[in-house]
Amino acid sequence: MDRDDASGAGRPGAPSPVESAPGAGPAGDLDARLAGALERVGHATRVALWQQAKEHGLSPVQVQLLGRLATAPPARRRVGRLAAELDVTAPTISDAISALRRKGLVSSSPDPADARIQTLELTPEGREVARASAAASADVDAVLAAQPVVAKVDALGLLLDVIAGLHERGVLSVARTCTTCRFFRRADPRAAEAVHHCGLLDAPLPPEALRVDCLEHEPVAA
Ligand code: SF4
Structure with missing residues (x-):
């Protein structure tokens, strides 16, 4: 048995180096473990x-x-919108689009309102590859499907607040979520049966209905 095995690190339930770091208070320790868990899911x-x-x-x-x-x-x-949404530079997107064009997966057409702007679209072959690539999330989808709804609703709320915080700090350029939208009216936590509200749709937004990529989203003015 090597040293790592002897320490128990890496075994289910064994404390990670972060978890056992001296000096971390309970709240800080929880934050570190949550950040570690997010990193694992991202990985x-x-x-x-x-x-x-x-x-x-x-x-x-x-x-x-x-x-x-x-x-x-x-x-x-x-190109510009895609670069912002993927948090990469416009030249990176332009290069990727050129490669996808050469492979026959993407084409473009001038915007009817402004011929200088090109709107990108998938060719039938590109649509096929996009459909097949969507399988990338199949494992995550399957694991999530098996989780209790209450836990998922809580997790959605927490993650949307984390996204809003990262957007506020400039880590994420674009966040098309309810919690970063100018139409979002957060429920007063002191009110009984409080529920969030969408000012644009004039509709209640129960926690399970909060959106992650809303077409109507408009950012809060800086
Ligand atoms: S417009 Fe969309 S993102 Fe904005 S609050 Fe309404 S549902 Fe949420």
């Missing part, structure tokens, strides 16, 4: 993305682009 989705990219002879950013182009409305299928 799993990155690995799945890399696998899909390898399978289709694409780069990870090219796979992400195909996924965005498969679901985004025309106004979001432009």
Whole structure:
């Protein structure tokens, strides 16, 4: 048995180096473990993305682009918007689009309102690869499907607040979530049966209905 095995590190339930770090208070320790858990989930989705990219002879950013182009409305299928949403530079997106064009997976057409702007779209072949690449999230989807609804609703609220905090700090350029939207009216926690509200749709937003990628989202003015 090597030293790592002897310490028990890596075994289910064994404390990680962060968990056993001296001097961490209970709250700080919980934060560190949550951050570690988020990193693990992020790692799993990155690995799945890399696998899909390898399978289709694409780069990870090219796979992400195909996924965005498969679901985004025309106004979001432009180089600048895609660069902001994926938190990469416009030249990186332009290079990826050029490669996808050469492979026959993406085409473009001038915007009817402004011919200088090109709106990107998937070719039938690109749509096929995008559909196959969506399998990258199949494992995460399956694990989530098995979790209790109450826990998922709580987790959704927490993650949306984390996204809002990261957006506020400039780590995420674009966050099309309710908690970063100018129409979001947060429920008063002191009110009985309080529920969030969407000022645009004039509709209640119960915790399970909060959106992660809303078409109507408008950012809070700086
Ligand atoms: S417009 Fe969309 S993102 Fe904004 S509060 Fe309403 S549902 Fe949420």
